[in-house]
Amino acid sequence: xxxxxxxxxxxxxxxxxEAVGDAARAEALRAQRDAGKLTARQRxxxxxxxxxxxxxxxxxxxxxxxxxxxxxxxxxxGVITGSARVDGRPVGIISFDFSVLGGSNGAVGGQKVxxxxxxxxxxxxxxxxxxxxxxxxxxxxxxxxxxxHGFDFFALQxxxxxxxxxxxAVLGPGFAGPSNFAAMADFVVMNRATATMGVAGPALVRAAxxxxxxxxxxxxxxxxxxxxxxxxxxxxxxxxxLDAIAHFLSYLPSNAGEDPPxxxxxxxxxxxxxxLADAVPANGRAAxxxxxIVTSLADSDSVFExxxxxARNVVTALGRMAGRPVGFIANQPSYLAGTLDASACEKAxxxxxxxxxxxxxxxxxxxxxxxxxxxEAERSGLGRRSGRMLYELGQATVPRMSVVLRxxxxxxxxxxxxxxxxxxxxxxxxxxxxxxAMSVEGAVDIAYRRELEADPDPSRRRQQLIDGFRSQLGALxxxxxxxxxxxxxxxxxxxxxxxxxxxSPLRRPPTPVSKVHGISPx
Numbered sequence: 001x002x003x004x005x006x007x008x009x010x011x012x013x014x015x016x017x018e019a020v021g022d023a024a025r026a027e028a029l030r031a032q033r034d035a036g037k038l039t040a041r042q043r044x045x046x047x048x049x050x051x052x053x054x055x056x057x058x059x060x061x062x063x064x065x066x067x068x069x070x071x072x073x074x075x076x077x078g079v080i081t082g083s084a085r086v087d088g089r090p091v092g093i094i095s096f097d098f099s100v101l102g103g104s105n106g107a108v109g110g111q112k113v114x115x116x117x118x119x120x121x122x123x124x125x126x127x128x129x130x131x132x133x134x135x136x137x138x139x140x141x142x143x144x145x146x147x148x149h150g151f152d153f154f155a156l157q158x159x160x161x162x163x164x165x166x167x168x169a170v171l172g173p174g175f176a177g178p179s180n181f182a183a184m185a186d187f188v189v190m191n192r193a194t195a196t197m198g199v200a201g202p203a204l205v206r207a208a209x210x211x212x213x214x215x216x217x218x219x220x221x222x223x224x225x226x227x228x229x230x231x232x233x234x235x236x237x238x239x240x241x242l243d244a245i246a247h248f249l250s251y252l253p254s255n256a257g258e259d260p261p262x263x264x265x266x267x268x269x270x271x272x273x274x275x276l277a278d279a280v281p282a283n284g285r286a287a288x289x290x291x292x293i294v295t296s297l298a299d300s301d302s303v304f305e306x307x308x309x310x311a312r313n314v315v316t317a318l319g320r321m322a323g324r325p326v327g328f329i330a331n332q333p334s335y336l337a338g339t340l341d342a343s344a345c346e347k348a349x350x351x352x353x354x355x356x357x358x359x360x361x362x363x364x365x366x367x368x369x370x371x372x373x374x375x376e377a378e379r380s381g382l383g384r385r386s387g388r389m390l391y392e393l394g395q396a397t398v399p400r401m402s403v404v405l406r407x408x409x410x411x412x413x414x415x416x417x418x419x420x421x422x423x424x425x426x427x428x429x430x431x432x433x434x435x436x437a438m439s440v441e442g443a444v445d446i447a448y449r450r451e452l453e454a455d456p457d458p459s460r461r462r463q464q465l466i467d468g469f470r471s472q473l474g475a476l477x478x479x480x481x482x483x484x485x486x487x488x489x490x491x492x493x494x495x496x497x498x499x500x501x502x503x504s505p506l507r508r509p510p511t512p513v514s515k516v517h518g519i520s521p522x
Contacts, residue, residue: 020076037191037194041095043169047246049084053083057115060109060112061108075100076112077108078097078105078109082116086249089254092116093128096130096134097132102134102135103134104135110153114156121163124164125164128167128245131169131170133172135176135177154180157184161186162256164254164255165248166185166186167185167186167188169242170188171241172194173196175200175219179219179230183230189234191237192234196215196218198224229311233307234309251304251360252325256359262324265320270495277490284406285337287337288334290330290365290367294330297328297497298328299320303318304317304319311343311347312335313344315331316348317330321363322501327354330366341380345386346389348392352392362393362399364402366417367404367406370409370411384521388520389415391518391521399500400417401497402428408429408433425500428485428486429484431475444462444466444469
């Protein structure tokens with residue numbers, strides 16, 4: 001081969017690559033930029049370590065196998081794929097390009113996506129999905145010869161689940177397929193200004209049901225984070241979403257075969273905060289913000305709350321203690337008094353599952369009046385969702401620790417890992433704790449109804465009974481019966497938790513029972 005021929009071939013290759021790059025597609029990308037969005041390639045560059053991205057399939061073209069696809073122009077078939085490093089660790093990346101046929105999923109693009117997922121499986125690298133547009137490409141999907149093959153990405157996602165972290169940033173339209181991509185991810189962040197998710201978009205909803213609804217009312221970031229919980233976080237820009245992904249990944253190992261990443265902690269293990277001695281009000285009905293307590297126990301600036309606006313009656317947050325990543329689950333007395341409803345159970349159950357998959361110990365802070373009761377609670381499926389919260393805790397292999405701050409009532413106490421029900425590595429209580437099978441007032445009214453009816457002064461007798469039973473509910477009584485390990489000074493909680501973490505293995509030994517698959521209530 002002559003050097004001139006080699007030169008021409010090289011020039012052709014360079015030209016082909018330049019033709020699919022952002023610089024050559026300025027007009028096609030103008031709408032993207034006008035909407036305040038980064039391009040698919042810019043998003044990759046903004047997330048990964050400089051110079052680390054190795055693209056695969058840049059020169060791929062769409063399958064032109066039907067009469068409706070013969071003239072389709074789709075650079076890279078609408079999806080940027082490859083591998084890179086984020087904070088020095090390898091990841092696989094899928095970035096859908098809305099400027100190419102609305103980011104729709106074509107057959108060749110699907111092959112590119114599958115190749116990244118398979119690579120993540122074999123290399124043990126996290127999968128990052130940057131979603132913008134999508135759903136099956138209509139021009140290809142309306143043909144049984146093509147669509148009858150199905151779409152095996154979800155099967156691959158299921159295989160990947162629990163082996164490597166899967167994260168998704170929804171940065172534009174995300175109705176249909178992309179919503180399911182996100183639903184199977186461990187962490188989902190949405191751009192509040194541009195992103196939507198849902199099973200179907202407004203046009204399909206209108207055609208199927210006649211309902212008229214805007215895309216943001218149907219599936220915008222506010223409803224998906226606040227009401228439905230499909231997303232963990234809503235942020236104000238693409239860059240904030242990419243930063244959130246990097247932050248989330250920093251708590252987790254690259255895969256389940258590795259230990260969580262421990263960093264050098266700047267805080268002393270025995271750091272004491274005096275205000276903790278009075279953090280919990282003596283009045284059992286008084287509200288307080290438990291997130292402040294979580295933050296005070298964790299290493300400084302290490303708490304990352306997930307789903308902060310969904311099911312606010314329970315706090316789920318990643319954090320570090322002595323540099324070691326952990327997961328906090330805490331009842332939030334400032335919202336619904338910390339009562340567990342269906343949404344809170346669903347939120348906690350998923351968080352337990354993620355923490356257990358990647359080796360993060362679970363730390364429970366308990367102040368729970370119980371589960372929500374009533375017909376509305378039953379209609380919400382609370383029976384099964386509370387069962388799943390219990391199930392996930394029972395399945396977990398990581399160390400678990402509990403601190404009863406105030407109320408530990410009923411089955412809610414058990415679901416929050418109270419006492420010895422799930423064999424915790426540590427179970428302690430603050431002096432303000434009171435532990436009971438149910439609310440004293442309700443219990444007295446039920447169990448002593450006839451006695452009260454017969455008493456000449458039922459109000460006085462009722463109060464006597466309540467006071468008598470309440471005197472038996474305190475933390476010291478719980479410790480006397482060895483239902484908990486100890487009653488501790490709140491200011492020593494951080495030190496005690498860290499010591500317990502240090503003496504606990506990363507995971508518990510496997511149970512001797514051999515089974516294929518536990519059956520979740522949900």
